[in-house]
Amino acid sequence: MTNPRQPHQPRQLSLNAFLHDTGHHEASWRHPESSAERAHDIEFYVEQAQKAEAAKLDGVFFADIPGLWAATPYRPTAHLEPITRLSAMAARTEKIGLIATASTTFHEPYNLARLFSSLDIISGGRAGWNIVTTQSEAVARNFSLATMPDPAERYARAQEFIDVVTKLWDSWEDDAVLADRDSGRYFDPDKVHAINHVGRFFQVEGALAAPRSPQGRPVYVQAGSSNEGRAFAARNAEAIFTAHQTLGDAQAFYDDIKSRAARFGRDPGHVKILPGISPFLGDTEQEAKELQQYFNELTVPAYGIGQLESLAGISLGHLELDERVPVELFAGSGDVLDNNRSRLQVVANIVERDRPTLRQLLHRLAGGRGHNVVAGTPLQVADIITEWFENGAADGFNVMPPLYPQLLDAFTAGVVPILQERGLFRTEYAGSTLRDHYGLPRPDSLYAATAAATTA
Structure with a gap:
């Protein structure tokens, strides 16, 4: 087992580029310098990764749901499948991590284990899996389901799913491949293990049809902030993508996850908390x-209203755009039962704290869907990142530029x-894997550890 960080080395920021077609602002595609015509051009994404x-x-990261993100003509909604896209990008990059989203509700463990193992092998050990359970009723209807399972059921399936793929990724021990021409044996059969999993949701014999990948297993990433999501993340995730508007909210989440991880017997330092930040940058x-305001003026209110109504399960048609949003519209949002509700809590906090008009609220959400949108100079943005990093709110950030590639x-x-000058971020890669x-x-492989314990 190796760990490139030695005890005497200072803590370092982690920074991912969250790739999202023309940018994270919902109106980015309407900007006259956007790359809207290249939204399905793999060269565009290769360039951003480079x-x-x-x-x-x-790393670079792609979010994904297996369906249209929104049945609307107001922004790009059709996206290339992320594992395929990252496999193509792996051939054109050398060190950058490659993180793809895949749902435990709409995949089978064996197929997904093969896909991510292949990505990790192709890339030389740079794969990460963003584990989601998906909650869209529209997506359920793409997979012969009349409705989505409830959150508790989805997370129960997800936990068994990750248990199965972990065993599959470990089913070949690291030294199982012999390639011994003299003996005629390509692998040692004693080091390739059928997993023989029989559970509530899955029955999988194994072993995986691929040797153990360079990282042993892809990095486990998770993006849920619901009650179930936090428990799942604390038990399994090695990096957590999350959304917070304020330092205090981020600190509370950070403390909660680190404490939960410790209760599971895990090293909290091996659970990276990475909030989203969407920076508008200018010389002043x-x-x-002014750049942020320009983007906001490009928004189509009907789109933002539709997104917010879908999230909140309420009608906003009775409100004028320049009317203050009533706080009571979001009553009960504090009962965080699923990821929709947890993101809704971010919106409810904005309404209660800042008392925006509907137009102002739509503009607040247009840039990052509840993530922290900031506008300032590079120094000001670096100061925000430094403050969160040094005050127990983040181990790094998912950087969400409002416009690709310019921002x-x-x-x-x-x-x-600036972060490099402060000694907070690397100037060179220390290794080659994510x-x-x-x-x-x-x-270590679960099976190698079991064998070692048996012979000890």
Whole structure:
């Protein structure tokens, strides 16, 4: 087991580029300099990954649901499948981590284990799996389901799913492949294990049809902040993507997850908390704010209202755009039962704290869907990242540029050098795998550990 971070080394930020077609602002595609015509061009995404790698970022990340994100003509909604996309990008990059979203509700463990194992092998150990359970009723109807299972059922399936893929990824021990021409044996059959899993949701014999990958297992990433999601993340995740608007909220989440992980007997340092940040950057703060306002003026209110109504399960048709949003519309949002409700709590907090008009609320959500949108100079954005990192709110960030490639370029050229000068971010990669970048150990095979204990 290896861990590139030595005890005497200072703690370092982790930074991912969250790739999202033309950018994270919902109106980014309408910007006159957007790459809207390249939303399905693999070269466009290769270019962004290469830029992120040149800046020594930890990884690139794709969110995904197996269906249209929204049945609306107001923004790009059809996306390439992320594992396929990252496999193509792996051939054109060398060090950058490659993180794809895949649902435990709409995959089978054996197929998904093969896909991610292949990505990890192809990339030389750079794969990460963002584990989601999916909650869209529209997606359920794509998979012959009349309705989605409830959150408790989805997370029960997810836990068994991850147990199965873990055993599959470990089913070949690291030294199982012999390639011994003299004896005629390609592998040692004593080191390739049928997993013989029989559970509530899955019956899987195994072993996996691939040897153990460079990282042992892809990095386990999770993005749920619901009650079930937090428990699942604390038990399983090695990196957690989350959304917070304030330092205090982020600190409370950080403390909660780290404490839960410790109760599961895990090292809290091996659970990376990575909030989203969507920066509008300018040479002056005023310039950055004017850029943000320009983007907001490109939004289509009907789209934002539809998204918010879907999230909240309420009608907003009776409100004028410049009317204050009543706090009582979001009553009960604090009962965080699923991920929709947890994101809704972020919205409810904005309404209660800032008392925005409907137009102002739509603009607040247009840039990052509840993630922290900031507008300022590179120094101001670097100060925010530093404050959260040094005050128990984040181990790093998912960087969500409002416009690709321009505002990714602005971030890597302006913010990253400041973080490097402060000694908070690498100037060169210390290793070649995503686990190396995150400072995570390479896990031993469950079966190798069992064999070692038996012979001890």
